[in-house]
Amino acid sequence: MSKTPTLLSGGNPQIPKGEGDGPVQAYIAAMPGWKSPIGALIDAIIAREIPGVAKAVKWNSPFYGREGEGWFLSYHCFDKYIKITFFRGQSLKPIPPVSSKSGDTRYYHIHEDDFDAEQFADWVRQASALPGEKL
Numbered sequence: 001m002s003k004t005p006t007l008l009s010g011g012n013p014q015i016p017k018g019e020g021d022g023p024v025q026a027y028i029a030a031m032p033g034w035k036s037p038i039g040a041l042i043d044a045i046i047a048r049e050i051p052g053v054a055k056a057v058k059w060n061s062p063f064y065g066r067e068g069e070g071w072f073l074s075y076h077c078f079d080k081y082i083k084i085t086f087f088r089g090q091s092l093k094p095i096p097p098v099s100s101k102s103g104d105t106r107y108y109h110i111h112e113d114d115f116d117a118e119q120f121a122d123w124v125r126q127a128s129a130l131p132g133e134k135l
Contacts, residue, residue: 005030008060010078015057023057034112035077042075042084045117049124058135061085070132073124084108084120087133092126 005026006014013030015023028039039062046053046064054067058074065071074085089096089106098107108120 007032011035012060012077014060017056017058019054019056021055024055024062027057027060027062031077031082035082038082038110038115039075041115041117042082042120045121046073046124049121050128053128063135064128065132066128070134072127072130072132081109081111084110086123086127088127088130091130092123096123 007030008014011032013027013032015027015030017023024043028036028043030036031039043062050064050066052067054065054071056063056065056071061074061076063071063074065073070087072087074087076083076085083098084096084107085100086092086096086106086108088104089100090104092106096106096108098109100107108123
């Protein structure tokens with residue numbers, strides 16, 4: 001019998017860390033409400049734009065990168081939005097809208113009914129070509 005993942009503060013699913021697509025799909029399935037279909041779309045866009053993308057769940061967040069080259073993106077659920085983290089976001093054009101205390105990192109907050117899939121796909125292509133974060 002499978003256990004339903006616990007939702008942490010802000011509605012972020014608590015998923016055991018792990019490498020590969022399985023943990024990421026478990027996270028997406030556990031995302032609450034409107035966030036789960038958007039999470040599936042985020043994952044599909046990344047997989048379409050970056051064939052063979054490496055996936056993992058770390059710190060209760062999905063991570064995407066290139067095998068052996070580090071991570072370029074992760075995301076996390078909050079009450080009212082999904083927070084996309086671009087680790088080298090300062091280098092993207094246009095720069096994602098939300099700043100970070102960490103110099104090069106930028107965020108894109110997705111609220112219900114305001115996901116710009118075309119812009120997101122462009123950022124994914126750009127971010128995947130930059131050096132990844134070794135976390």
